[in-house]
Amino acid sequence: MPSKPKTAGGSDSRFFTTQKKGETHELRTDLHSTDRSTKVDAVKKVIASMTVGKDVSMLFTDVLNCIQTDNIELKKLVYLYLINYAKSQPELTLLAVNTFVKDANDPNPLIRALAVRTMGCIRVEKITEYLCEPLSRSLRDEDPYVRKTAAVCVAKLYDIAPELVEDRGFLEILHDLISDANPSVVANGVAALSEIAETSGKDVMKISTSVLQKLLAALNECTEWGQVFILDSLSKYTPADGREAEGIIERVTPRLQHANSAVVMSAVKVILNYMNMITTEDTLRTLTRKLAPPLVTLLNSEPETQYVALRNINLIVQKRPQILENAIHFFFCKYNDPIYVKMEKLEVIIKLVGERNVEQVLLELKEYATEVDVDFVRKSVSSIGRCAIKLERAAERCISVLLELIQSKVNYVVQEAVVVIKDIFRRYPNKYESVIATLCENLETLDEPEAKASMIWIIGEYAERIDNADELLETFLETFEEEDPSVQLQLLTATVKCFLKAPEETQEMVQRVLDMATEESDNPDLRDRGFVYWRLLSTDPEAAKAVVLSEKPVIEDDTSKLEPELLDTLISQIATLSSIYHKPPEVFVTRANIRSVAEDDDEEYEYEDENDVGVQPSADGPVDLLDMGGGGGEQNGSAPQQNGDVDLFGLDTGGGGGAPAAGPTCVKTQVCDGSQSGGIIVNCGFMQLNGKVSMELDLQNNGQIPVTTLAIQLNKSAFGLAPTNQQLAFNPPIQAGASGSYSIGLTVTPNMMVPVAAGAAAPPTVQAAIKNMANNSVFYFAANFTLESIFSPDGALDRTAFINTWKSIDDTKEVYSTVQLATSNIETIIQKFAATNIFQIARRPVPNQPGQEVVYFSCKTMTQHSFLAELTFKEGVSACKICVKSEATAYASLAKEALERCAK
Amino acid sequence: MASLSSFFVLSPRGDTIIKKEYRFSLGQSGAEKDLKSSVEMFFRKVKFWDTSKDGGWDGPDEARAEADESENFDMPKVDAPPVFLLDGESFLHIKRSGLIFGCATRYNVSPSQTLELLAKIAKIFKDYCGTLSEEAIRKNFILLYELLDEMLDYGYPQVTSTEQLKMFVYNEPIVTTPIVTEKTKGSNGKTASAASVHKPVSVGGVSSGKSGKNEIFVDILERLNVLFSANGYVLNSSIDGCIQMKSYLSGNPELRLALNEDLVVGKGNGQSYGAVVLDDLNFHDCVNLSEFDGSRTLSFYAPDGEFVLLNYRIASEFRVPFKIMPAIEMVTPTKLEIMLTVRNEIPAENYGANVVCRIPLPRATATVFCEMLGAAAGVEQTAEHLASERVVEWKVKKFSGASELSMKIKLSLDSPSTLQTRKEIGPISLGFEIPMFNVSNLQVRYLRIAETSPSPFRWVRYVTQSSSYVCRL
Secondary structure (H helix, E strand, C coil), X not given: CCCCCCCCCCCHHHHHCCCCCCHHHHHHHHHCCCCHHHXXXXXXXXXHHHHCCCCCHHHHXXXXXXXXXXXXXXXXXXXXXXXXXHHHCHHXXXXXHHHXXXXXXXXXXXXXXXXXXXXXXXXXXXXXXXXXXXXXXXXXXXXXXXXXXXXXXXXXXXXXXXXXXXXXXXXXXXXXXXXXXXHXXXXXXXXXXXXHHHHXXXXXXXXXXXXXXXXXXXXXXXXXXXXXXXXXXXXXXXXCCHHHHHHHHHHHHXXXXXXXXXXXXXXXXXXXXXXXXXXXXXXXXXXXXXXHHHHHHHCCCCHHHHXXXXXXXXXXXXHCHXXXXXXXXXXXXXXXXXXXXXXXXXXXXXXXXXXXXXXXXXXXXXXXXXXXXXXXXXXXXXXXXXXXXXXXXXXXXXXXXXXXXXXXXXXXXXXXXXXXXXXXXXXXXXXCHHHHHXXXXXXXXXXXXXXXXXXXHHHHHCHHHCCCHHHHHHHHHCCHHHCCHHHHHHHHHHHHHHHHHCHHHHHHHHHHHHHHHXXXXXXHHHHHHHHHHXXXXXXXXXXXXXXXXXXXXXXXXXXXXXXXXXXXXXXXXXXXXXXXXXXXXXXXXXXXXXXXXXXXXXXXXXXXXXXXXXXXXXXXXXXXXXXXXHXXXXXXXXXXXXXXXXXXXXXXXXXXXXXXXXCCCCCCEEEEXXXXXXXXXXXXXXXXECCEEEEEEEEEECCCCCEEXXXXXXXXXXXXXXXXXXXXXXXXXXXXXXXXXXXXXXXXXXXXXCXXXXXXXXXXXXXXXXXECCCCEEEEEEXXXXXXXXXXXXXXXXXXXXHHXXXXXXXXXXXXXXEECCCCCHHHHHHHHHHCXXXXXXXXXXXXXXXXXXXXXXXXXXXXXXXXXXXXXECCCCEEEEEEECCCHHHHHHHHHHHHHHHC | CCCCCEEEEECCCCCEEXXXXXXXXXXXXXXXXXXXXXXXXXXXXXXXXXXXXXXXXXCCCHHHHHHHHHHHCCCCCCCCCCEEEECCEEEEEEEECCEEEEEEECCCCCHHHHHHHHHHHHHHHHHHHCCCCHHHHHHCHHHHHXXXXXXXXXXXXXXXXXXHHHCCCCCCCCCCCCCCCCCCCCCCCCCCCHHHCCCCCCCCCCCCCCCCCCEEEEEEEEEEEEEECCCCCEEEEEEEEEEEEEEECCCCCEEEEEECCCEEECCCCCCCCXXXXXXXXXXXXXXXXXXXXXXXXXXXXXXXXXXEEEEEEECCCCCCCEEEEEEEEEXXXXXXXXXXXXXXXXXXXXXXXXXXXXEECCCCEEEEEEEEECCCCXXXXXXXXXXXXXXXXXXXXXXXXXXXXXXXXXXEECCCCCHHHHHHCCCEEEEEEEECCCCCCCCEEEEEECCCCCCCEXXXXXXXXXXXXXXXX
């Protein structure tokens, strides 16, 4: 090995001297020098300039020339230069292709690997054909270093030319690499396969029993990074039964003792996911016990790792509280924890707190409330309140701690306490009013809107117990105009409450507030509320009482606030970024290929719209109305892009949704009650109109702010649905208290399909996330999907095909039920079915059963699942027996339900 | 999948020292992004992390953020969480020696894996440069790029072990003298430990036989978390321990390291009296555990450079090395006296080094007078009132075992003392390091090195440190 020349200065930093004029020329001369060390130094200088962001691409050919050398050090340097430009200036790198191909045959494995690695980084389609030959040789290279590099190269190539990878059989070779003798090759093989599986949405991993055994065997041999890849693949596999699950868990459990936190986290994920399959109580208990120590140990790692662990533990304790039920003291904050760790620890503590440990927890929280960090102190104070809301029996203790903290008179402590005490009142009405007096002593410390609003709410709600409620309100009213809208709204309501409870003293005050709210304010919410109260009070004070002073629903403990469906999704995403953000991956993972599909669709629709508008610019609305909203539904899908027409579309939606169209109607059910969505109540349904699938939303805005723009994301589902447009623009906006609807066009794409596990039924729901662009709040819901919405118009089979298929399907794959119908007229049913793409194949009387008739139907979903149905009718009876047969057993029940709905 | 789009190292001022792109970055709009600008955006976010607006936790609403703005100016700097989303990409970062090691990804990666990888890269950089500093990285940048190319391919972690990397690396490290004054966390800086040997691993593809000394460092390092109540009882205590090694052995001999024979792992295994009971432990990849259950012996081939052989955790009670006994007396409503006694309960032959005791004082403090009482001759100690931080810092350079030291702090207040004033005193924290002593009694019975003709030097050290050692008042 040649030693590096030691020149004056003796360090690489001398290469960083600024480039003066003529230096490029000098470098060029040096690069062509015959002296090797001069050459090496020159290349180093070029790389130095490159790393500080200077453009040295003009030296490309000169540097490239240096690659023709036997000196490995020089060759590596040139590759270092090339790999940088491979990404940013691919057309330049094309010049080097011949060199790559040659080097891929070099006797030195290091060079072979370098060539393959660099070549894969050139994202130009032209190069791919040159790449295939060397790549396929490298994948079978005798040297593991080359094989592992080639494995990654397959993933690179898939990104540029997926068909090529599939055609050339590279995926199969990757599969073989899983059982390679070298651990690094295994790791890269699994990594490449997993990535391809994720980006393509195809199950290229294909975990069969034999692959499973390979993976499990590799787990013991692999590098730590490879272990993470393998464990992550395993977590996506659904074991055939509890026995297999137990078997895999047994092989995975030793990973919990790995020093690498990533291996531990991924092992935890596999075990948690498989635990659902295990029914034996003993095994479950053992696993629960085994999971606790490694999770707690993660809390002793670097703070960054602790943070990741804590975000995950937050989910785990919601799903399986038993695992850490005795470990609460490990989550107590250390004084030198960084703030982000402390905050997460508080979240976990509040989830683990129970009657048994609440005393201990309160002592801790009280200590935290005296620390210096304001955010931490606030959260500690509000955590005390959350304990009270969660544990009825501890509420009194919690309140006394809060009162003690209020005595400290520390501004932000008092305010936080007031806010949380309001919530305690809403949880336990009329129980702890004795503390109101203490609160009233601290009115002057309140300067934050939330705290003020909370205090005013308390005053209004308990006006009859507070001697000087009107005086207190009066002091707040002095600054009414300057207050935050939330405070103004509370003041208005509280004054009205006060008036209804004691009209004599507050007549003048309520008049003044109503005046200010309705006449002097620009805030529409405030004005609306003011007018409503005014009207109520002036027409029927008793009715006003009934409305304003009605009993309010008791609030719930919000400490386990994730919805069960979301929680399940996130549990399956343990040890990914999803589990850090507590959001499903679709919400934040932006990926090029999925977007390009969506964009294509958009363009197509836009084109149609333009046509429509072009032909009949002014008659657009009315025509659609006559058409019973047929075209309206279709256009609504892309309406937001055309601002000028939006009003018309708004009308259309009303017409289309409200009129009982001859075609299919959409049954909407409430999917979101407003508690998690800032007051937006959502009813959701699915339908298909003129071949367009859509998701129909009715929104009732009970929140404070108008709804103008929402963005929607659908989770991958068993139906492969994706919105054609993610932005839902409401013009005019849905004001607070108003309602509106929206029709979202959907496409069916394999990218969004979640394969249904063998033997399981397809989950009937579609999960959606909606982001309100006004305040960036995100809420989630799951809507039951109606399968008939994706019945395709080409679902009719000819008779022979039908009979053959019917016979070929095993009788065990049959589901049936009896439905009550509105009519006994078979023709009506056939018509109804035809409207939803369920096609009649044959109709005949049942032999030897007079008065009975059977009708055969076929239908097919846009996801290419076919269903055959047999309906048996009896003359004069308004009911029928439905029998559905299909190879797509996972969907058979859903298809049967679809038929039942359509028949009714 | 764990695939990074880019990796970068930033100086404390936000300059990009090293950056490497593995994938095209896509912004929220789907357009390609310039790495430079997104790194700048990332740095601003980290530097000025605002909990009230960006909170990864349930951030309070905007209105309150505004109300807080005036306060924000003199608020302590807030550490940004290590993982966050910014313009369609996730950024993950760790801090090492004041430098930020960060990366961006647009995939749903495993955050633990990514953070472990960043830590590993930092470690490799340190192994090869000898020390981790802006200067060392700048001087060795070509070497480091060479290393990075081997450590990550297309954003996937590849070879990350120091000695395996040697086979692929042709540049030689340039040694820089470590900056001693640099603020380093944890184990570094106080007393010599394996981590503080500032010597790069030898590079050169072939054997490193003649290049350096044939030696190995073994540290049994224990960090203590102890929480005392005001009356001196231990409320909560735990030990985070690890065996940390740094190997400069020639050849790559098999090592056998034996621990206490009476070592018990996990609770509830019945008899554990007198034994060393660990609640949990985990091992480095290289360890062969076949003899662990029988004889508590580990066999392994030590990777080059620094590595953690095993981590352990003890949550059961142990004898705490220092006891903190505070007492507060109100002389007059505006005069308080804090009497503080710290007793070192370790054997007399050991000592605590660089013991630092910090006592937070109330807001209303006007003047402070500290008086150190009854110290034996030769005890080097100082007490200082740091008005800006509102603490008294009491430092003892060498605190002998089986001895005690006391101090009296006399405070005069601006306003009469209230319950709240009393609460503002504390919690008292203690920082220390005890060389050649460990609390758990975990011991290395022997470290055998196979095939040794010139017997290598074996440096086995025990160190106990404070992690969170606090007394509430």
